[in-house]
Amino acid sequence: MIFSSALMIILYLIFRYILAWIRYFNSLDSRLGQSTWRWSYDYPVIGERDISDLDDKTFVRLRRKRNRVITLMYSILLIMFLLSMSLLSEFLIFFLT
Numbered sequence: 566m567i568f569s570s571a572l573m574i575i576l577y578l579i580f581r582y583i584l585a586w587i588r589y590f591n592s593l594d595s596r597l598g599q600s601t602w603r604w605s606y607d608y609p610v611i612g613e614r615d616i617s618d619l620d621d622k623t624f625v626r627l628r629r630k631r632n633r634v635i636t637l638m639y640s641i642l643l644i645m646f647l648l649s650m651s652l653l654s655e656f657l658i659f660f661l662t
Contacts, residue, residue: 566659569652576645583638590631594624597631604632 587601597605605628 566652566655569648569655573645573648573652576641576648580638580641580645583634583641586634587631587638590627590634594627596624597628601638602635604635 584601591597591599591601
C-alpha cells in the first residue's frame, strides 16, 4: 500500500512535468493553440488545409513533438488510473478484513 501510494505521487509529479512541457510547446507558436488535451492533425481533413513538412518544417516538427508529449501524457494517465484502482482495492482489503 505504501509502495502504491509513493508510485502514485511520483507519477503525479511526472504528469505535472509533462503538462509543463505541453504549455511550453504551446507558447512557442500561437498556431498550436492553448489546448493541453488535444492532438493536432498531420493528415488531410476534409475542409481543412493541413500544413505539410514542405510548407513549414519548424512548425510541423514542433507540432509532432507536442503530439508525442501529449501521447505520453495520456499513457501516464492510463497508468495512474490502473494504479488508483489497485490502490483502492488494497485500501478496501486492508479496512474490510
